[in-house]
Amino acid sequence: MARGDGEGEGRKLHRLPPGRHGLSREFVTRNQQERLIAGSVAAVAEKGFRDATVTDVSAAAGVSRRTFYAYFQTKEECFLATFELLEEHLLAAVAEAAASRPSWTAEVRARVAALLDLLKENPDLVRFAVVAPPAAGGAVMERNRRLLERLVEALVADAPEGRGYSQPTEVERHAIEGALAAVLADKVSDGEQRLAEAAPELVELVLVPFVGRRRAATAAAKA
Amino acid sequence: MFGARRYPRPVTQLPPALSSGSVQEGRISQAAREDERRRQVLAALTDVFAKRGYQAATVENLIAGAKISMGGFYKFFEGKEDCFVQVYERVVELALQRMRAELPAGADWATQAIVGTRALVEFAAERPLAAKVVVLEAQTGGAEALRRYVATVREAAAFLRRGREEGMLGERLPANFEDSTASGLVWLFQTRLARGGIDDPDELHPQIAKVVLEPYLGPARAEGLLRAADDEHAASK
Numbered sequence A: 001m002a003r004g005d006g007e008g009e010g011r012k013l014h015r016l017p018p019g020r021h022g023l024s025r026e027f028v029t030r031n032q033q034e035r036l037i038a039g040s041v042a043a044v045a046e047k048g049f050r051d052a053t054v055t056d057v058s059a060a061a062g063v064s065r066r067t068f069y070a071y072f073q074t075k076e077e078c079f080l081a082t083f084e085l086l087e088e089h090l091l092a093a094v095a096e097a098a099a100s101r102p103s104w105t106a107e108v109r110a111r112v113a114a115l116l117d118l119l120k121e122n123p124d125l126v127r128f129a130v131v132a133p134p135a136a137g138g139a140v141m142e143r144n145r146r147l148l149e150r151l152v153e154a155l156v157a158d159a160p161e162g163r164g165y166s167q168p169t170e171v172e173r174h175a176i177e178g179a180l181a182a183v184l185a186d187k188v189s190d191g192e193q194r195l196a197e198a199a200p201e202l203v204e205l206v207l208v209p210f211v212g213r214r215r216a217a218t219a220a221a222k223a
Numbered sequence B: 001m002f003g004a005r006r007y008p009r010p011v012t013q014l015p016p017a018l019s020s021g022s023v024q025e026g027r028i029s030q031a032a033r034e035d036e037r038r039r040q041v042l043a044a045l046t047d048v049f050a051k052r053g054y055q056a057a058t059v060e061n062l063i064a065g066a067k068i069s070m071g072g073f074y075k076f077f078e079g080k081e082d083c084f085v086q087v088y089e090r091v092v093e094l095a096l097q098r099m100r101a102e103l104p105a106g107a108d109w110a111t112q113a114i115v116g117t118r119a120l121v122e123f124a125a126e127r128p129l130a131a132k133v134v135v136l137e138a139q140t141g142g143a144e145a146l147r148r149y150v151a152t153v154r155e156a157a158a159f160l161r162r163g164r165e166e167g168m169l170g171e172r173l174p175a176n177f178e179d180s181t182a183s184g185l186v187w188l189f190q191t192r193l194a195r196g197g198i199d200d201p202d203e204l205h206p207q208i209a210k211v212v213l214e215p216y217l218g219p220a221r222a223e224g225l226l227r228a229a230d231d232e233h234a235a236s237k
Helices: A025-051 A054-061 A065-071 A075-097 A104-121 A124-131 A138-155 A170-187 A195-221 B022-052 B059-066 B070-076 B080-102 B109-126 B128-135 B142-166 B177-194 B201-236
Strands: none
Touching: A025 A054, A025 A065, A025 A075, A025 A124, A054 A065, A054 A075, A075 A104, A075 A124, A075 A138, A104 A124, A104 A138, A104 A195, A124 A138, A124 A170, A138 A170, A138 B177, A170 A195, A170 B177, A170 B201, A195 B201, B022 B059, B022 B080, B022 B128, B059 B070, B059 B080, B070 B080, B080 B109, B080 B128, B080 B142, B109 B128, B109 B142, B109 B177, B109 B201, B128 B177, B142 B177, B142 B201, B177 B201
């Protein structure tokens, strides 16, 4: 690893030992890239997309700016790569959670729980993906919109059709996305995180357009 | 629909007993001229902010778009941020005026909700640039703009919350239900405006009104009221 790496303060991540460590180039590459991604989450969570610099991201990742530029040409490129990886992880976790549940509403409950479990581990993910984008506008905000669309699609995947179920309108779908974003953002405001308590609220707001308020509230009470 | 929101207006006329005749009239017309000028400038600036985005727009872009001098710009505004805040307030006021104009006097909550959301959807469809300034650019427009934006969304949520007085259904709703609904609806406008605008206001409005009414009135009553309001609206057109 290059000498003279910036010291990340506070949020410093695990570093590889210096010198010959017998780790494959591929491993080092992946490790550095993942650290840069984690670094961008931490830096953006703290400063926002506009104010977080390449230096901030590199410092939080515990690598040099030179290393940063070996992987990304601009900070925007790094941020979008972070969105990609984050989305992949969130969607995979949500998809896996639904396996072998007795009912669709139980599936949705499990998916919401899996999502919150993942976000609870690192509330900065919410700050990066939900809280910070609106102030950035532009490509970042559009990426955030796409992430929320896919996330809601994943949460309500395989919704049954027919008796007792309705299909949400476009407005209802977007309303779920916006409400989901608002609830998550609210649960990480003022430096604290209260993500665990969001489960009933999220289950209810996701389910309402499909099963009506009464059944959604019943399912939420079990969340 | 956002309650009684008042903006300071310049006093343009004194009661006759207090007026001192011709001198006063001269002032009135000058004040009116300045008002009109200000209105034109703010309208031009709205387009510049919407097209370039708050962050990218420079003071040079703004004075070019509004066809004013640098000196004129700083006479009207303290700087870019202050300029944006004034543009923002003007658009909010225009949207509110539109809602007030369409609302029958003494309308109940449900009518306010239906007519108010229709006025908003039509406003956003007809004036996508102005709408963009309020729902998209306000979030990137600095601390004061963000504060006002958040306050506007809260007012919308407060209006929705009054729906709880309409019946028993509201009692079952989570405490911050209206905040989520308001955020969801703003999100919808943001998504539509960021992706090109609203070209189907007549299809969009009933869906929005449904999201607003249903939690408090239930599906059947919401649909009935909505249909009646739509018929009335169609007849008046």
